[in-house]
Amino acid sequence: xxxxxxxxxxxxxxxxxxxxxxxxxxxxxxxxxxxxxxYFIGIGGTWASGMQVEVYLRGRSSLPVYVENAAEFITTGxxxxxxxxxxxxxxxxxxxxxxxxxxxxxxxVGARVxxxxxxxxxxxxxxxxxxxxxxxxxxxxxxxxxxxLMYNNGEFPDYDIYNQEMEKYxxxxxxxxxxxxxxxxxxxxxxxxxxxxxHPDMPHYFIGAGNxxxxxxxYAMCYWEEQLWIRTKSITSAEFFHGMLEIIExxxxxxxxxxxxxxxxxxERVAAFLPKVCKNYTVIDTKDYELKGIRSEYRGSVSHLVMxxxxxxxxxxxxxxxxxxxxxxxxxxxFNY
Numbered sequence: 001x002x003x004x005x006x007x008x009x010x011x012x013x014x015x016x017x018x019x020x021x022x023x024x025x026x027x028x029x030x031x032x033x034x035x036x037x038x039y040f041i042g043i044g045g046t047w048a049s050g051m052q053v054e055v056y057l058r059g060r061s062s063l064p065v066y067v068e069n070a071a072e073f074i075t076t077g078x079x080x081x082x083x084x085x086x087x088x089x090x091x092x093x094x095x096x097x098x099x100x101x102x103x104x105x106x107x108x109v110g111a112r113v114x115x116x117x118x119x120x121x122x123x124x125x126x127x128x129x130x131x132x133x134x135x136x137x138x139x140x141x142x143x144x145x146x147x148x149l150m151y152n153n154g155e156f157p158d159y160d161i162y163n164q165e166m167e168k169y170x171x172x173x174x175x176x177x178x179x180x181x182x183x184x185x186x187x188x189x190x191x192x193x194x195x196x197x198x199h200p201d202m203p204h205y206f207i208g209a210g211n212x213x214x215x216x217x218x219y220a221m222c223y224w225e226e227q228l229w230i231r232t233k234s235i236t237s238a239e240f241f242h243g244m245l246e247i248i249e250x251x252x253x254x255x256x257x258x259x260x261x262x263x264x265x266x267x268e269r270v271a272a273f274l275p276k277v278c279k280n281y282t283v284i285d286t287k288d289y290e291l292k293g294i295r296s297e298y299r300g301s302v303s304h305l306v307m308x309x310x311x312x313x314x315x316x317x318x319x320x321x322x323x324x325x326x327x328x329x330x331x332x333x334x335f336n337y
Contacts, residue, residue: 001182003316006175013171016137020144020163026114026130027148033112036084038063038149041106043070043098046090046138048218052211052304053142059262061150070102083110088145090138091115094122103127116141139214139304147301162298169293170302177289177309185310188282189317195253195280196230196322204230205244205254207270209237210263211304219257219311227326228318237266245273254281259303284310 040050050067057065068078087106091099094117103113107127115128118135125131134141147163150156196202204224208216213236220232235244237256248254254274258267274281286306291299319326331337 001179001313001316002186002320004178004182004313009175009178010171012136013140013174014167016134016140017144017167017170019132019134019141020167022132023141023144024148026132027145028152029130030086030112030114031149031152034084035086035112036064036082037080037086038065039078039081039085039087039106039111040065040067040142041070041073041087041089041099041102042067043096043102045218045222046099048214048222049090049139049142050214051217052139052214053146055213055263056143056211056261056301057146057150061146061153061155063149063153068102070096070098073102074098074105077105081106081109081111085109085111087111087113088142089113089115089124090117090141091122091124092118092135094119094124096124100124100127114145139308143301162301165294165298166302169291170305173291173294174305174309176292177306178313180289181310181313185313186317188314189321192253192318193321199251201231202253203233205248205252206232206234206257207237207240207244207254207267208234208257208259209266210259210261211300212257212259212261212263212267212307213237215259215304215307215311216257223311223315223326224318226329226332227315228322228324229330237263237270240270241273245277248274248278250278251280252278254278256281256283257307258283258285258287259300259307260286261300261303264300286310 040053042050047069054065054067100123103124104127106113113128114130115124116132116138117125120133147156147159151159206216206220217234220234224230224232256267256271258264258271271283286303289306
């Protein structure tokens with residue numbers, strides 16, 4: 001398998017799951033102190049991860065949970081945001097300009113800040129009341145926060161059983177997803193290269209819903225646009241039938257992400273419609289991948305992680321087919337803007 005280190009992948013997820021006691025301690029302190037709102041603040045991919053956890057909590061918890069784009073929070077603010085509010089965020093570098101300014105603004109109001117930062121001793125780390133450092137896996141860490149919040153709020157009676165299953169089975173289950181997706185991803189990437197060689201200016205349409213919407217949005221923008229320089233358009237499955245369907249033609253490239261949470265029917269509706277008007281579509285359904293040891297009622301809560309595992313394989317082969325190293329940037333952080 002291209003650019004695949006099985007043990008590294010297993011260790012990465014295991015390591016993230018092992019910080020659960022730190023997360024529980026931080027969340028317990030937050031809930032003991034009390035709050036009037038929980039705000040997941042992010043920008044780009046971290047904003048997308050915030051959208052994923054917000055929709056997860058929205059249908060399961062009565063807790064006041066919101067997601068804010070850092071740049072919008074700086075300019076617009078939020079009248080509900082007070083010194084009793086709590087900010088939760090994640091950052092790889094700990095230095096993203098919009099995030100630094102947004103967290104500074106939150107601290108000026110007097111809010112409490114819990115940050116997950118890959119790199120310690122950074123500007124953002126110094127602004128946190130509580131900082132937990134572990135690389136990658138921000139989507140998993142956010143869901144661990146959400147699950148503890150719900151448990152403490154009497155909304156997650158299966159909490160202990162759930163965590164036992166995840167810690168025992170999830171790391172290997174996600175590795176097996178990548179293995180199963182590998183051959184398909186190689187073909188998918190080759191087909192996309194052939195298509196975009198002939199249609200370089202055609203955008204690729206990505207569609208998703210529920211906890212897959214954050215994955216859809218961030219994958220289109222942060223991976224295909226930022227890292228592969230391929231034009232994209234992303235839209236929610238709920239909105240697809242209110243505009244986008246009219247520009248879909250036989251050769252329009254479309255990929256639908258289907259997860260297993262409560263919004264699955266919205267994406268299934270799109271997938272059922274596409275064959276009537278399009279022949280250049282792909283459906284990636286997390287239900288097609290076994291998660292050995294994880295019971296069916298828990299699959300929806302990790303289906304965004306399954307999609308991420310599938311797309312890890314797509315990334316490896318897209319990079320190969322397009323002869324385009326995904327670490328190269330033309331503009332991002334190359335100069336001031």
